[in-house]
Amino acid sequence: MxxxxxxxxxxxxxxxxxxxxxxxxxEYKPPKKELxxxxxxxxxxxxxxxxxxxxxxxALPGGFVRPGETAFQAAERKLAEETGVEGLKIKHFGVYxxxxxxxxxxxxxxxxYVIANExxxxxxxxxxxxxxIELFSLEEAVELDFAFDHRTIIDDxxxxxxxDMALTTLAKHFLPEEFVLSExxxxxxxxxxxxxxxxxxxxxxxxxxxxxxxAVCEDGKPKKSNRYSKTPAQLYRFNDFQPIVSVYRNKLQG
Amino acid sequence: MxxxxxxxxxxxxxxxxxxxxxxxxxEYKPPKKELxxxxxxxxxxxxxxxxxxxxxxxALPGGFVRPGETAFQAAERKLAEETGVEGLKIKHFGVYxxxxxxxxxxxxxxxxYVIANExxxxxxxxxxxxxxIELFSLEEAVELDFAFDHRTIIDDxxxxxxxDMALTTLAKHFLPEEFVLSExxxxxxxxxxxxxxxxxxxxxxxxxxxxxxxAVCEDGKPKKSNRYSKTPAQLYRFNDFQPIVSVYRNKLQG
DNA sequence: CTGTTTAATTAACATTTTGTTAATTGTTAA
DNA sequence: TTAACAATTAACAAAATGTTAATTAAACAG
Numbered sequence: 001m002x003x004x005x006x007x008x009x010x011x012x013x014x015x016x017x018x019x020x021x022x023x024x025x026x027e028y029k030p031p032k033k034e035l036x037x038x039x040x041x042x043x044x045x046x047x048x049x050x051x052x053x054x055x056x057x058x059a060l061p062g063g064f065v066r067p068g069e070t071a072f073q074a075a076e077r078k079l080a081e082e083t084g085v086e087g088l089k090i091k092h093f094g095v096y097x098x099x100x101x102x103x104x105x106x107x108x109x110x111x112x113y114v115i116a117n118e119x120x121x122x123x124x125x126x127x128x129x130x131x132x133i134e135l136f137s138l139e140e141a142v143e144l145d146f147a148f149d150h151r152t153i154i155d156d157x158x159x160x161x162x163x164d165m166a167l168t169t170l171a172k173h174f175l176p177e178e179f180v181l182s183e184x185x186x187x188x189x190x191x192x193x194x195x196x197x198x199x200x201x202x203x204x205x206x207x208x209x210x211x212x213x214x215a216v217c218e219d220g221k222p223k224k225s226n227r228y229s230k231t232p233a234q235l236y237r238f239n240d241f242q243p244i245v246s247v248y249r250n251k252l253q254g
Numbered sequence: 255m256x257x258x259x260x261x262x263x264x265x266x267x268x269x270x271x272x273x274x275x276x277x278x279x280x281e282y283k284p285p286k287k288e289l290x291x292x293x294x295x296x297x298x299x300x301x302x303x304x305x306x307x308x309x310x311x312x313a314l315p316g317g318f319v320r321p322g323e324t325a326f327q328a329a330e331r332k333l334a335e336e337t338g339v340e341g342l343k344i345k346h347f348g349v350y351x352x353x354x355x356x357x358x359x360x361x362x363x364x365x366x367y368v369i370a371n372e373x374x375x376x377x378x379x380x381x382x383x384x385x386x387i388e389l390f391s392l393e394e395a396v397e398l399d400f401a402f403d404h405r406t407i408i409d410d411x412x413x414x415x416x417x418d419m420a421l422t423t424l425a426k427h428f429l430p431e432e433f434v435l436s437e438x439x440x441x442x443x444x445x446x447x448x449x450x451x452x453x454x455x456x457x458x459x460x461x462x463x464x465x466x467x468x469a470v471c472e473d474g475k476p477k478k479s480n481r482y483s484k485t486p487a488q489l490y491r492f493n494d495f496q497p498i499v500s501v502y503r504n505k506l507q508g
Numbered sequence: 509c510t511g512t513t514t515a516a517t518t519a520a521c522a523t524t525t526t527g528t529t530a531a532t533t534g535t536t537a538a
Numbered sequence: 539t540t541a542a543c544a545a546t547t548a549a550c551a552a553a554a555t556g557t558t559a560a561t562t563a564a565a566c567a568g
Contacts, residue, residue, distance in 0.1 A: 281536095282535090282536075449527085450526080450527090453527080453528080455527090455528075455529080455530095456526075456527070456528085459526090460525090460526090480535085483534095483535085484534070484535040484536050484537095485533070485534050485535060486534075486535085
């Protein structure tokens with residue numbers, strides 16, 4: 001161990017921003033939902049007018065972490081700078097540090113995923129850093145030309161999101177504060193393949209007993225909504241219950 | 255973005271090594287099991303004879319990642335160098351990059367946990383880097399004086415291990431290749447608090463149906479062991495089944 | 509006004525899993 | 539022989555799930 005260590009050439013924070021878009025498919029019908037990822041196209045020139053590495057390719061939003069801040073704080077900052085979005089769920093899921101992953105040198109990427117509900121993303125904007133910013137479905141995304149190892153990072157992010165969706169109340173961040181069961185079901189089905197979710201009778205019987213959601217009341221009466229059906233549907237909200245599951249206790253899928 | 259980025263002063267790989275020790279409590283009895291963590295005492299002088307930062311304090315094994323290797327590879331290397339142990343389950347669980355966490359400068363720690371079964375640790379050794387290397391129970395560990403933010407890292411590691419223990423077949427790495435149900439139960443109980451594990455009748459009824467373990471056979475007959483009981487007990491081994499649980503499908507604890 | 513349509517539920521019932529307490533089994537050691 | 543004891547297995551009520559069918563409530567067409 002020397003006093004003067006060999007140091008990396010850079011430390012970046014990258015963010016895979018996911019959202020679920022709703023496409024209105026008819027009046028009084030649950031909308032068609034689709035998982036999308038937000039990507040930016042790297043501009044030809046950087047802030048100072050120098051040619052940008054990997055220009056023209058698609059990449060995750062992100063950038064260099066500044067001294068005095070953490071990668072998490074950098075993620076918040078970059079997300080605000082590049083997309084104009086604040087106050088979202090940000091979670092670290094991995095570090096990418098293979099030699100050669102970035103031609104500029106030894107650069108370590110601290111990767112995060114972000115869940116945004118559609119409403120939050122409405123405020124997004126273009127900036128000098130991103131010549132283009134766009135939402136892609138995952139089918140579209142596989143066709144793109146990615147900068148660095150961002151394709152791998154995105155694949156991993158997706159895996160972590162699916163896992164967290166099944167094991168935690170992550171779905172909350174894709175939904176509005178108050179939602180109906182078919183909305184929750186729709187969100188879950190974009191990511192998870194499980195008969196206990198896709199079978200209506202099973203889902204509607206089980207969901208109201210889930211300890212981490214609760215029916216919304218107004219003036220002591222159940223609060224209902226007609227936004228997706230003629231029949232008024234009960235509104236629910238997430239509470240703070242943190243569910244715990246175990247492979248030794250519970251019945252397993254597959 | 256400049257061509258010459260501001261760079262961190264170092265990138266380290268730290269490893270929280272856990273094992274479960276078995277204390278023989280009598281013949282034909284399941285042993286008393288206890289979770290322990292391996293720590294090293296930072297030596298007074300480094301390789302080159304200079305005074306070491308945070309000397310005399312307890313710390314996780316680890317060290318600087320070299321250019322050309324990943325933090326994961328560094329973890330493997332350091333683990334071999336400092337403890338003489340190879341071939342263990344290593345898993346990344348977090349990054350520690352708060353400004354000021356290391357007085358030597360802006361130093362980023364990529365943290366891993368390692369699960370070792372007791373047999374693997376028998377080969378551990380002292381080296382020039384670690385003036386002392388020792389296993390501590392978690393009760394003992396809370397009393398220690400830790401270098402850097404290693405106390406926080408250990409707390410987090412423990413949380414991740416408990417989670418992975420409940421959600422994956424991680425328990426496998428604490429056990430020998432072939433084990434008896436009471437051994438599995440003992441390992442699980444050192445980390446998890448669940449009546450379906452601690453209640454013998456429930457555990458012994460459920461365990462043989464778990465899809466990720468299977469009874470060991472020899473010459474077409476069930477293979478049994480007397481190592482912890484007079485009654486011969488069936489031996490099991492983990493297979494490659496990856497269990498999946500979901501908070502929306504399964505009954506929840508708490 | 510009346511029947512039709514559709515999402516949102518609820519019902520019903522057989523099947524599986526649990527929670528729980530009690531009984532068996534196989535082996536050693538007195 | 540028998541006591542002891544870990545390792546099972548049995549037994550049965552209570553809960554949860556898989557599945558198919560029925561009900562409900564509003565909107566809309568006629």
